Amino acid sequence: MGSLPLEALMPLDPETFAGESSTVVDFLADYYRNVNKYPVMANTEPGSIRKLLPEVAPEMGESMDRILDDVRRDILPGLTHWQSPSFFAYFPANASTAGFVGEMLSAGLNVVPFVWMASPVATELEQIVVDWMARLLGLPECFHFKGGGGGVLHGSTCEAVVCTLTAARDRALSKLGHAGILKLVVYASDQTHATFQKGASIVGIPPANFRILRTSADSGYGLTADTVQRAIEEDIARGLIPLYLCATVGTTGLGAIDRVRELGHVARRYGTWLHIDAAYAGSAAICPEFQGHLDGTELADSVSMNPHKWFLTNMDCCCLWVANPTTMTNALSTDPEYLKNVSPASKMTTDTIDYKDWQIALSRRFRAIKLWVVLRRYGAVGMRAHIRRHIRMAEWFERVVAADERFEVVVPRSFSLVCFRLRPRFMDDIAVEALNRELLAAVNASGRAFITHFVVDGKFVIRLAVGGAMTELRHVRGAWELVKEKADELLANCC
Structure with missing residues (x-):
């Protein structure tokens, strides 16, 4: 207890690591045993934590026991407890023992697999688990690596949306020239997650070119092909270009299901990128009785779902599959000298990929081991x-x-x-x-x-x-x- 002298600090001493990690595990196990004692939704006033903590960081280190005491006293009462069994808000953010173990392995190994050479097995394990997930969901072969497609693990649907919008944008602008961005139009329903509006804005689509298409009770609030086709035809008549269409399986507000196959045919007719957002309900597609909701996926350019919602995989983890990875990597890749692989050329193959070119950021977490542990354990x-x-x-x-x-x-x-x-x-x-x-x-x-x-x-x-x-x-x-x-x-x- 008390302050630790600076000279005693060994940040990754194995014995200290073992002892303090065990203490945290015991703390969390006790939290889960007693989570029902806390109000599910936080009942605190804005700024309450600032009144409890000092204005400056500590000069001297403190013991883990003291830190966890403060977590128990000052932090836990101000949280909304997402793992409470009486949490029914938003959509779930699943945690599990296997998810926690996978997260510990990811954090503990702390590798950064942005290029293949940075951690070869981490890259290849990611390819394997996204293919496993694609097969479990019944996705067509075009989204598997062996079928010419492939997948990547992002942190959230928001990242997946920006990456696919960027790929669709650059595919279109390669023919139109950069000035053509003012003509590109994105389509979604009034039930589609607001992430798509944010993503369209980030990649430079004019706000006036984002179409929010009305749904109704007659279609179960799912987006219909007729609605999309009318909107596209009107835009083409104005000289605009239909860039990107989102179909959602399990919308946030009502759980509505868009008609994927019908929308896919419309998208193909006009050369429009079709993305299927199954962030929440995609998990259910591992059950054969729900795979019909993804019928027509072979007509899509990309699909995403979030194992961190309903698939017992602790935050964060989003699967994104693309039918043509080159379209996305062409839009996202960089090749500075300091990131070029340094392994002998004999080790490099056409199957070797650098996941830095499949995402927004350069650095990335070893999420694959977390999802792999969940799949192996359950x-x-x-x-x-x-x-x-x-x-x-x-x-x-x-x-x-x-x-x-x-x-x-x-x-x-x-x-x-x-x-x-x-x-x-x-x-x-x-x-x-x-x-x-x-x-x-x-x-x-x-x-x-x-x-x-x-x-x-x-x-x-x-x-x-x-x-x-x-x-x-x-x-x-x-x-x-x-x-x-x-x-x-x-x-x-x-x-």
């Missing part, structure tokens, strides 16, 4: 059971909501996401919206669960996403009891 059978367990829980929640005449399921359940609202028959639409806002606030303020909302067709919708690694049916039942309890209180006060 196997396809275990992962399918994980996905199906959550879907069964969501099916139960949807049934009980539909059975209570005070509530309505706003859209049919999609995967493990249920969208619902309190809908008393005696209230008008304005009162219903206010009531549901109050209901959501009351549920979250209780600390017993955390859920979020969406707005569709002017309706304020409460969305409950089942997917926590420690979530059991009893926690979903508890969330429903909490929703009913708060609804009873609100209805009693307004009647």
Whole structure:
């Protein structure tokens, strides 16, 4: 305990490493045992941590025990606890023992595999695991390395979007010249994640050239081919060029599913890059009964999904596959002298790749070992059971909501996401919206669960996403009891 003299500091002493790492593991195990003791959503005032910590960094080092005591006292109470079994907000951010072990190996080995020579096996393991994932999801051969395509592990969908937009942009500008960027148009639905608007802006697409296409309840809020084709034809008539189309399988707000095959045919007709965003629901495609949602993927240029959402792989990890890697590497590659491989030419083959040319940054983490450990530890059978367990829980929640005449399921359940609202028959639409806002606030303020909302067709919708690694049916039942309890209180006060 107390301060450590500077001369005693050995940053990577193996014995210290073993002891302090064990202490952190014990700390985290205790945290998971007791995570239910904390309010799921943080209940702190802005700036609270600044009041607890000094204004300057410490001059002398401190013991790990003292640091962890401060984490327990000052940090944990101000967190929103994403690994709580009663966390039903946004989409899940899965953690698991295997994911943690993989993360420890990645952090502990701390290699930086930006070029093949920087860590050959790290590069090649990444190629293997993205091919494993492609096969599990049922992606066509064109996205496998042996089929001429290939994959890479990014940190997030945001990175994947910027990289594919850049590839699509440069492919178009190679024919048009750089001034042609003012003619390029990107298409997405009103359910598509805002990441695509941000990505389009980053790569220089004029904001006026981003088309947000309306969806409706008739198509389950999925984007239809007719809608896209009309928009493209109108743009072509204006002298614009359809650059990029996003199809989403499992949108963030409602879990809507775009019609991939239909959209793929439209994209092919006009030479438009088609990206399939399956960030959340892509995990479900390892189950044969859900692979039909990716029907038509062979018509796409790129596909992405996030194992860190629902695939028991700790943050961060996003799989991106491209059918023509050269298109992307041409847009992203650099070849300074100091990064050229120095191995004998006899060791280099056409299969050797440098992942620096598949991403935005130069440096990169050894994410492949994390996903590899998860796949090895749980196997396809275990992962399918994980996905199906959550879907069964969501099916139960949807049934009980539909059975209570005070509530309505706003859209049919999609995967493990249920969208619902309190809908008393005696209230008008304005009162219903206010009531549901109050209901959501009351549920979250209780600390017993955390859920979020969406707005569709002017309706304020409460969305409950089942997917926590420690979530059991009893926690979903508890969330429903909490929703009913708060609804009873609100209805009693307004009647």
